[in-house]
Amino acid sequence: MHAYRTHTCGQLRKTDVGQTVRLSGWVNRRRDHGGLIFIDLRDHYGVTQCVIEPGDAAFAVVDTARSEWVLTFTGKVVDRLEGTANADLPTGQVELRIEQAEVQSAAQELPLPVFGDMDYPEETRLAYRFLDLRRERLHKNIMLRSGIIRSLRNRMHEQNFTEFQTPILTASSPEGARDFLVPSRRYPGQFYALPQAPQQFKQLIQVAGFDRYFQIAPCFRDEDGRADRSPGEFYQLDMEMSFVTQDDVFAAIEPVLSGVFEEFAGFTGKTRTVDKAPFRRIPYAQAMLEFGSDKPDLRNPIRIADVSTVFGRADVEFKAFKGKTVRAIPAPGAGAQARSFFDKLNDWARSEGAPGLGYVILEDEGGVLTGKGPIAKFIPAAALADIAKSVNAKAGDAVFFAADKEDRAARLAGLARTRIGHELGLIEPDAFRFCWVVDYPMYEWNEDEKRIDFSHNPFSMPQTDRESFLKFSGADDKDALLALKVFQYDVVCNGYEMLSGAIRNRDPDVMLKAFEIAGYPNSETEARFGGMLNAFRFGAPPHGGLAVGLERVVMLLAGEENIREVTMFPLTQQGQDLLMSAPSDASAKQLKELHLKVVYPDKT
RNA sequence: GGGGGCGUAGCUCAGUUGGUUAGAGUGUCGGCCUGUCACGCCGAAGGUCGCGGGUUCGAGCCCCGUCGCUCCCGCCA
Numbered sequence: 001m002h003a004y005r006t007h008t009c010g011q012l013r014k015t016d017v018g019q020t021v022r023l024s025g026w027v028n029r030r031r032d033h034g035g036l037i038f039i040d041l042r043d044h045y046g047v048t049q050c051v052i053e054p055g056d057a058a059f060a061v062v063d064t065a066r067s068e069w070v071l072t073f074t075g076k077v078v079d080r081l082e083g084t085a086n087a088d089l090p091t092g093q094v095e096l097r098i099e100q101a102e103v104q105s106a107a108q109e110l111p112l113p114v115f116g117d118m119d120y121p122e123e124t125r126l127a128y129r130f131l132d133l134r135r136e137r138l139h140k141n142i143m144l145r146s147g148i149i150r151s152l153r154n155r156m157h158e159q160n161f162t163e164f165q166t167p168i169l170t171a172s173s174p175e176g177a178r179d180f181l182v183p184s185r186r187y188p189g190q191f192y193a194l195p196q197a198p199q200q201f202k203q204l205i206q207v208a209g210f211d212r213y214f215q216i217a218p219c220f221r222d223e224d225g226r227a228d229r230s231p232g233e234f235y236q237l238d239m240e241m242s243f244v245t246q247d248d249v250f251a252a253i254e255p256v257l258s259g260v261f262e263e264f265a266g267f268t269g270k271t272r273t274v275d276k277a278p279f280r281r282i283p284y285a286q287a288m289l290e291f292g293s294d295k296p297d298l299r300n301p302i303r304i305a306d307v308s309t310v311f312g313r314a315d316v317e318f319k320a321f322k323g324k325t326v327r328a329i330p331a332p333g334a335g336a337q338a339r340s341f342f343d344k345l346n347d348w349a350r351s352e353g354a355p356g357l358g359y360v361i362l363e364d365e366g367g368v369l370t371g372k373g374p375i376a377k378f379i380p381a382a383a384l385a386d387i388a389k390s391v392n393a394k395a396g397d398a399v400f401f402a403a404d405k406e407d408r409a410a411r412l413a414g415l416a417r418t419r420i421g422h423e424l425g426l427i428e429p430d431a432f433r434f435c436w437v438v439d440y441p442m443y444e445w446n447e448d449e450k451r452i453d454f455s456h457n458p459f460s461m462p463q464t465d466r467e468s469f470l471k472f473s474g475a476d477d478k479d480a481l482l483a484l485k486v487f488q489y490d491v492v493c494n495g496y497e498m499l500s501g502a503i504r505n506r507d508p509d510v511m512l513k514a515f516e517i518a519g520y521p522n523s524e525t526e527a528r529f530g531g532m533l534n535a536f537r538f539g540a541p542p543h544g545g546l547a548v549g550l551e552r553v554v555m556l557l558a559g560e561e562n563i564r565e566v567t568m569f570p571l572t573q574q575g576q577d578l579l580m581s582a583p584s585d586a587s588a589k590q591l592k593e594l595h596l597k598v599v600y601p602d603k604t
Numbered sequence: 605g606g607g608g609g610c611g612u613a614g615c616u617c618a619g620u621u622g623g624u625u626a627g628a629g630u631g632u633c634g635g636c637c638u639g640u641c642a643c644g645c646c647g648a649a650g651g652u653c654g655c656g657g658g659u660u661c662g663a664g665c666c667c668c669g670u671c672g673c674u675c676c677c678g679c680c681a
Contacts, residue, residue, distance in 0.1 A: 035638035049641065067631080084639055092641085109614050109632060116630095116642075118616060123673050177680055196680095223680045351608090353677090440681090456681040488681085500681075573674065 010046020058101035068107040074100040166201035177221035188595035194220035202240040206543040214239040240545030292414020297495030298433035300421035305390040318378035327413035330391035334398035364395035460486040460502035501546020
């Protein structure tokens with residue numbers, strides 16, 4: 001007989017009755033009846049009830065066992081007594097009569113109970129992550145993550161993509177985040193950078209003629225965390241392909257994404273619907289107008305409309321909105337809400353730094369639409385009708401207003417849309433709604449520094465021909481440049497950015513020009529991205545690709561709202577590993593080898 | 605870097621207007637219990653109220669500072 005087990009703890013069934021078997025696992029739960037003891041033994045595969053009576057040889061050993069001890073039991077599989085079967089347990093028809101028991105490892109009193117599904121403080125969970133990972137929910141999430149990765153790989157292979165590894169020790173890459181640096185021992189004062197993404201490498205792979213590349217790629221960015229964004233490191237499904245248009249890239253990834261979502265949609269036990277390919281496409285400008293965000297949550301039925309012209313009219317005398325961009329957010333059925341509903345939203349808007357959130361409640365008075373609320377008296381009937389029409393509102397609804405400079409009004413309207421949608425219970429449940437956001441602007445105006453900046457990835461292809469692009473002059477063509485769009489695209493699911501990509505700019509002259517417009521002299525562009533620029537001078541195929549945020553996919557499918565719940569060993573929000581104690585001091589010897597001296601910040 | 609929330613027994617939490625000896629559940633330890641599956645019953649031990657300072661006759665509670673975790677803003681195309 002095997003030293004530790006003949007079966008797993010999730011395996012035994014009625015057909016095994018009569019066999020002598022051996023199981024190993026952790027004590028999930030111990031129930032001591034004095035006369036007999038039940039031990040629920042748990043391993044990766046499941047739980048099996050084991051039982052022993054005082055006269056039995058191994059009783060003394062089993063009697064000492066406590067939660068989370070690791071034990072090996074040998075004994076006979078028996079049918080459960082009439083009426084004592086457990087229908088909730090796959091192994092619940094049988095139990096193990098313990099004949100021999102061996103303690104493999106005892107456990108101290110637990111800082112974090114494994115049994116049960118209570119919430120525990122993040123600090124405890126991370127410091128004892130090995131215990132937290134034993135718990136059912138996290139254990140399942142991590143297995144889901146592995147299954148998703150396997151599925152993504154298979155689906156990419158099915159479409160003739162090939163997986164390649166790219167370097168971890170490399171040079172600073174073109175993404176805009178802060179780099180993690182690794183000091184060089186052999187080159188004093190010089191540093192490697194960990195890749196923010198394999199961006200340049202995957203483009204070089206295309207130039208090298210490998211065509212359809214993908215990788216489950218680790219990425220490193222020294223930026224602060226959020227609930228949906230781990231600090232420091234994360235994984236992407238990174239892909240790139242040659243001789244493709246934007247439509248080709250879309251067609252390649254849509255079945256992968258919808259396929260993997262469909263495959264795992266049942267994970268939470270609920271039936272969740274998944275949008276089929278092709279996904280809806282929304283131009284960036286439309287997204288900012290109707291959703292107030294470039295991450296539209298399509299489960300929310302509310303659509304924002306611009307009503308600036310209505311408030312600009314002479315017959316509308318509400319001075320606070322004059323000369324501003326005014327966005328209207330309909331709140332279907334909100335007329336029935338108590339005053340506190342409106343006050344709470346107004347307080348919330350103030351906490352977001354807005355002066356407030358104006359609103360009117362629409363009512364029907366003898367077939368005529370009238371407005372109620374603090375600012376209703378400033379809006380004559382004709383204007384009210386126009387506003388109601390623009391957001392498809394009717395009597396019984398309310399309409400909120402966000403008024404500010406255009407970008408701020410759009411943002412506030414977007415946040416209000418999300419909040420109102422949730423408060424009114426309008427969010428479609430149990431659905432994954434996908435869309436492409438396309439036609440991003442190439443540049444944006446940096447008001448602080450009074451100059452033109454790249455708005456997203458500087459390596460995307462502008463949506464104009466080479467000749468007209470090369471003719472642009474930064475200062476004189478400001479308006480034209482800010483209106484210029486690029487072949488850059490995101491997929492958004494339920495308000496989360498799932499992936500981001502672009503058709504790449506592979507023309508060295510256009511690239512130098514693009515950087516020049518953003519204020520980088522050619523010498524600097526050559527110095528920073530010379531490797532890739534140079535490659536483009538030796539026969540570069542048209543190419544494009546994208547990268548899917550792996551943790552976001554797992555998070556959505558797991559039904560979790562925090563990325564730590566789908567990460568095996570996450571850092572705290574402050575970027576520390578409480579289990580391994582990272583970061584930590586380097587020894588004097590290490591620093592000397594690396595030619596480094598630490599200068600601590602002044603304490604004031 | 606900034607703003608909000610939290611920090612009380614091993615763990616999860618309660619703790620009134622600032623007032624006597626800081627409580628409960630769970631776990632641990634001891635006793636009882638032969639059919640439980642969150643087993644049950646009885647008892648015991650277990651506290652730097654995150655840390656430091658202050659106000660007060662008196663602070664878990666109020667004030668100041670600080671540390672940790674977290675959510676958000678900045679940042680992350």
